[in-house]
Amino acid sequence: MEIVTADRWYRVRAVGDGVTHxxxxxxxxxxxCNIWHVRGRERDLLIxxxxxxxxxxxxxxxxxxxxxxxxxxxxxFDHVGNHHEFAERAIxxxxxxxxxxxxxxxTLATLYATEEMFTSLPPGxxxxxxxxxxxxxxxxxxxxxxxxxLGDRHFEVFHLPGHSPGSIGLWEAxxxxxxxxxxxxxxxxxxxxxxxxxxxxxRSMERLRDLPVRVVxxxxxxxxxxxxxxxxxxxxxxEKRGA
Ligand SMILES: [Zn+2]
Ligand SMILES: [Zn+2]
Numbered sequence: 001m002e003i004v005t006a007d008r009w010y011r012v013r014a015v016g017d018g019v020t021h022x023x024x025x026x027x028x029x030x031x032x033c034n035i036w037h038v039r040g041r042e043r044d045l046l047i048x049x050x051x052x053x054x055x056x057x058x059x060x061x062x063x064x065x066x067x068x069x070x071x072x073x074x075x076x077f078d079h080v081g082n083h084h085e086f087a088e089r090a091i092x093x094x095x096x097x098x099x100x101x102x103x104x105x106x107t108l109a110t111l112y113a114t115e116e117m118f119t120s121l122p123p124g125x126x127x128x129x130x131x132x133x134x135x136x137x138x139x140x141x142x143x144x145x146x147x148x149x150l151g152d153r154h155f156e157v158f159h160l161p162g163h164s165p166g167s168i169g170l171w172e173a174x175x176x177x178x179x180x181x182x183x184x185x186x187x188x189x190x191x192x193x194x195x196x197x198x199x200x201x202x203r204s205m206e207r208l209r210d211l212p213v214r215v216v217x218x219x220x221x222x223x224x225x226x227x228x229x230x231x232x233x234x235x236x237x238x239e240k241r242g243a
Pocket of ligand 2: 033076078079182219220
């Protein structure tokens with residue numbers, strides 16, 4: 001497999017509303033985490049940080065220029081691999097111990113972090129048994145209803161257990177933007193991980209359904225609007241309630 005240089009590892013594009021999408025195009029779509037960045041007046045918000053095989057802070061230069069508040073949507077390895085590079089780190093209380101001690105099994109790395117993830121390899125290649133998330137103890141532990149304040153923009157924490165016990169969404173009422181993590185995205189949803197909980201997932205989906213979203217940026221796959229949001233939630237609810 002081809003090896004990619006570090007400067008070509010990340011892809012960065014502005015998506016409007018002061019939001020930037022960063023991803024790792026050499027990882028196949030199913031495994032490829034969306035990294036979201038929101039510029040704020042006092043500090044910036046970084047939601048998730050990718051696999052951690054190439055320094056995010058070094059190779060996406062604007063991240064090092066201003067203080068970043070690095071939130072984890074949840075603790076799976078594909079979302080938190082570079083959190084240790086940022087001084088301010090936050091995660092929901094239910095998964096804070098895992099971010100401090102990110103075991104290979106608990107972050108799903110043992111199951112999914114294989115060469116199968118890649119279309120091209122990072123510099124130095126990839127050694128599955130050696131891969132693990134670098135510990136990144138939270139400097140702030142989040143609970144439902146907390147506000148992440150960027151100075152001019154405010155995001156409310158929604159605790160959305162189901163995919164994992166500490167999954168969260170971040171909701172900006174003023175703009176109608178929801179960062180949904182792995183709870184809702186436009187692709188196959190995962191509710192059979194070791195710490196998934198289908199009954200909780202159903203309740204999280206019911207809670208989200210009436211939210212007046214304008215745009216949803218999920219943990220994987222392309223973003224979408226309100227109509228697709230409701231359709232994805234209804235498809236999940238219909239399947240699980242019927243089961
Ligand atoms: Zn996940
Ligand atoms: Zn994910």
